Amino acid sequence: MSSTNPPIRILIVDDHPLLREGLSSLIAGQPDMQLVAEAENGEQALQAFRDHQPDITLMDVQMPMMNGIDAITAIRAQYPTARIIVLTTYKGDMQALRAIKAGASGYLLKSMLRKELVETIRSVHAGRRRIAADIATEMAEHVTDDELTARECDVLRLVAAGNANKEVAARMGISEETVKTHMKNVMTKLGARDRTHAVVVAMKRGIIDI
Amino acid sequence: MSSTNPPIRILIVDDHPLLREGLSSLIAGQPDMQLVAEAENGEQALQAFRDHQPDITLMDVQMPMMNGIDAITAIRAQYPTARIIVLTTYKGDMQALRAIKAGASGYLLKSMLRKELVETIRSVHAGRRRIAADIATEMAEHVTDDELTARECDVLRLVAAGNANKEVAARMGISEETVKTHMKNVMTKLGARDRTHAVVVAMKRGIIDI
DNA sequence: TCCCTCCTCCCCATTTCGGGGGATTCCAAC
DNA sequence: GTTGGAATCCCCCGAAATGGGGAGGAGGGA
Numbered sequence: 001m002s003s004t005n006p007p008i009r010i011l012i013v014d015d016h017p018l019l020r021e022g023l024s025s026l027i028a029g030q031p032d033m034q035l036v037a038e039a040e041n042g043e044q045a046l047q048a049f050r051d052h053q054p055d056i057t058l059m060d061v062q063m064p065m066m067n068g069i070d071a072i073t074a075i076r077a078q079y080p081t082a083r084i085i086v087l088t089t090y091k092g093d094m095q096a097l098r099a100i101k102a103g104a105s106g107y108l109l110k111s112m113l114r115k116e117l118v119e120t121i122r123s124v125h126a127g128r129r130r131i132a133a134d135i136a137t138e139m140a141e142h143v144t145d146d147e148l149t150a151r152e153c154d155v156l157r158l159v160a161a162g163n164a165n166k167e168v169a170a171r172m173g174i175s176e177e178t179v180k181t182h183m184k185n186v187m188t189k190l191g192a193r194d195r196t197h198a199v200v201v202a203m204k205r206g207i208i209d210i
Numbered sequence: 211m212s213s214t215n216p217p218i219r220i221l222i223v224d225d226h227p228l229l230r231e232g233l234s235s236l237i238a239g240q241p242d243m244q245l246v247a248e249a250e251n252g253e254q255a256l257q258a259f260r261d262h263q264p265d266i267t268l269m270d271v272q273m274p275m276m277n278g279i280d281a282i283t284a285i286r287a288q289y290p291t292a293r294i295i296v297l298t299t300y301k302g303d304m305q306a307l308r309a310i311k312a313g314a315s316g317y318l319l320k321s322m323l324r325k326e327l328v329e330t331i332r333s334v335h336a337g338r339r340r341i342a343a344d345i346a347t348e349m350a351e352h353v354t355d356d357e358l359t360a361r362e363c364d365v366l367r368l369v370a371a372g373n374a375n376k377e378v379a380a381r382m383g384i385s386e387e388t389v390k391t392h393m394k395n396v397m398t399k400l401g402a403r404d405r406t407h408a409v410v411v412a413m414k415r416g417i418i419d420i
Numbered sequence: 421t422c423c424c425t426c427c428t429c430c431c432c433a434t435t436t437c438g439g440g441g442g443a444t445t446c447c448a449a450c
Numbered sequence: 451g452t453t454g455g456a457a458t459c460c461c462c463c464g465a466a467a468t469g470g471g472g473a474g475g476a477g478g479g480a
Contacts, residue, residue, distance in 0.1 A: 016320050018327075022232030089299065110226050117228075149456065162407030164436065178458050184438075194466090195437075196406040197372030200420055203413065210410055359426060374466065388428050394469075404436090405467075 007034040008125050011054035013045040013071065014087070015063045019110065023058060023087075026114050033121065042066025042074070049075050049082070056121055057084045059104075061095060069095075069102050076103035083124050087117075092206025093138040094147075096131065106130040138205075146189050148207060155182040157208050160199040217244040218335050221264035223255040223281065224297070225273045229320065233268060233297075236324050243331065252276025252284070259285050259292070266331055267294045269314075271305060279305075279312050286313035293334050297327075302416025303348040304357075306341070316340040348415075356399050358417060365392040367418050370409040 010033055012023050020038050027033045036052045039045040041063045049057065057075070061068035068086060075082050085106035086099045096107045105124045108117065109132050120130045131139070148156070158168040165183065169176040183195060190207075192198035202208045220243055222233050230248050237243045246262045249255040251273045259267065267285070271278035278296060285292050295316035296309045306317045315334045318327065319342050330340045341349070358366070368378040375393065379386040393405060400417075402408035412418045 016229075017322075017324050018229055018232035018236065018320055019226075020232070021235055021324070022228035022230070025231055025235045026228065110228055112227075114227055114231070151457065159406060160410050162403030162410075164404065166436085174457085175459055177460060180438080181458080187438085193372030194374065196369060196409050199406050199410060200370050200372075200413075203410075204420060210414060361427065376466085384427085385429060387430060390467080391428075393467085397468090 005032065007032055008121060009034050009036045009052065009055045010121070011037045011039065011045070011048055011052060011057045013039045013042070013048075013057060013063070013068070014060040015040045016060070019060075026117065030118055033118070042068065042071030045071045046074050049079065053079070055083060056125055057082065058087050058121075059084055061086060061088045061091065061099065069098050072099060072102040072104055085120060085124055085130075090135075092204055093135060093142055095206035096135045097139055100131070107135055108132050109135070142205075145191075148186060148189060148202075152182050152186050152189075153208060155179055156186050156199065156202055157210075159183065159195055160203075160208065160210055215242065217242055218331060219244055219246045219262065219265045220331070221247045221249065221255070221258055221262060221267045223249045223252070223258075223267060223273070223278070224270040225250045226270070229270075236327065240328055243328070252278065252281030255281045256284050259289065263289070265293065266335055267292065268297050268331075269294055271296060271298045271301065271309065279308050282309060282312040282314055295330060295334055295340075300345075302414055303345060303352055305416035306345045307349060308416075310341070317345055318342050319345070352415075355401075358396060358399060358412075362392050362396050362399075363418060365389055366396055366409065366412055367420075369393065369405055370413075370418060370420055 010027055012020050012035065014020050014023070017040075020040075024035055024038070027035045036054050037048040039048045043066045045057070045059065046066075059068045059071060066074075068088075072084050072086075075084065082103070084104045085108060086096070086104045087108050087110055088095070089110050099107055106120055106129060108120060108130070112132065123130050154172065155168055158171055163171065165179045166176050169179045172179070183198070186192070187195065187198050190198050190201045192201050199208075203210055220237055222230050222245065224230050224233070227250075230250075234245055234248070237245045246264050247258040249258045253276045255267070255269065256276075269278045269281060278298075282294050282296075285294065292313070294314045295318060296306070296314045297318050297320055298305070299320050309317055316330055316339060318330060318340070322342065333340050364382065365378055368381055373381065375389045376386050379389045382389070393408070396402070397405065397408050400408050400411045402411050409418075413420055
């Protein structure tokens with residue numbers, strides 16, 4: 001952090017201009033950091049990363065065109081050492097887990113204090129990881145749970161859209177009995193009391209987006 | 211907007227420091243606007259409004275302590291001419307409707323462009339109203355719908371939490387038949403295909419918060 | 421006062437869920 | 451090559467939800 005070190009070169013990826021503005025002026029006030037580029041979706045992020053090779057990328061998750069998770073995956077496929085910090089409003093533990101699995105080094109909430117954010121940037125730049133405490137807590141509560149399989153998610157999404165088991169079966173080209181089996185497993189895995197509760201829990205945890 | 215006019219005095223209310231930062235630097239760049247105070251929840255907003263009597267208040271909806279709707283109601287109870295613009299991430303048409311009924315003059319999304327925001331501030335200051343186009347569209351789609359009654363919302367919330375009709379009845383101290391009647395009405399009003407769908411629709415439209 | 425909405429309760433018939441059980445196939449990993 | 455998970459399908463059965471009907475009382479506003 002001494003003034004002889006080169007500054008931490010930062011890329012911001014967020015579709016909210018106001019938030020980019022806030023991040024930008026925050027970074028401008030840190031002598032050891034430098035904003036090198038901004039992007040407002042995953043595709044732009046990929047291009048900006050290629051062009052500028054930032055030390056740290058601050059990335060939102062929900063964006064148009066290409067979401068943050070896919071962008072992280074794409075960037076890390078080409079640049080496996082990229083250091084990416086996800087910065088988002090709260091969307092359940094599963095989204096955080098997916099981001100981390102995709103290669104994110106940090107997961108922070110937009111409601112955090114400026115001080116914590118700049119500390120996290122320095123921390124991640126130094127090679128550490130940082131997950132917001134409440135997200136980490138929630139993730140820890142579910143580490144023993146089985147995750148939903150792709151098929152179970154498919155069923156759950158159709159159920160959330162108002163389809164009865166029979167309709168889900170027809171749409172998926174499987175038997176109603178199979179749909180019932182999937183829903184039984186979903187409810188058990190999510191600790192839900194019925195299908196309605198299962199959908200609510202899955203939405204809150206970021207397992208399905210409706 | 212001539213330089214001889216006094217600047218528009220603005221209060222920012224948002225629990226995200228980063229977003230306040232962004233708004234602040236945006237306003238700083240407008241010669242006809244001046245930031246007079248910031249608050250990070252409804253209670254602080256009330257105090258700040260009393261202290262500074264801003265021309266325009268930019269207010270988020272979801273905040274800890276006291277939410278934006280209650281804050282708008284409280285402010286307008288004391289200062290009926292207060293001009294308040296709601297600035298939020300998308301949360302369904304019902305939240306917007308509630309804000310407007312509480313007395314908001316504008317309802318904007320945080321994803322909007324800077325230019326639109328400053329134009330809206332000037333516009334509202336001049337006495338006009340401004341609702342984001344997509345929110346206005348969605349609100350228009352539901353103007354003919356009956357709103358859910360308080361009791362119907364209570365039932366729906368308990369259903370969303372995984373309670374069967376019988377359990378809802380026990381918790382509310384009414385008969386299961388009454389719960390069924392409420393759910394029938396809820397599903398009809400929301401155009402939902404079953405109880406699960408009703409909960410999803412209500413969550414998407416901001417009718418219930420889970 | 422009358423009218424309307426909301427809340428409340430009831431009946432009926434049918435369909436759908438939910439919780440048991442078990443079973444097969446396939447594929448990938450160990 | 452065996453083991454295990456995932457996906458598929460089947461049975462039974464009681465409980466719950468759905469959809470149709472009707473109806474009374476309380477309260478607010480025209």
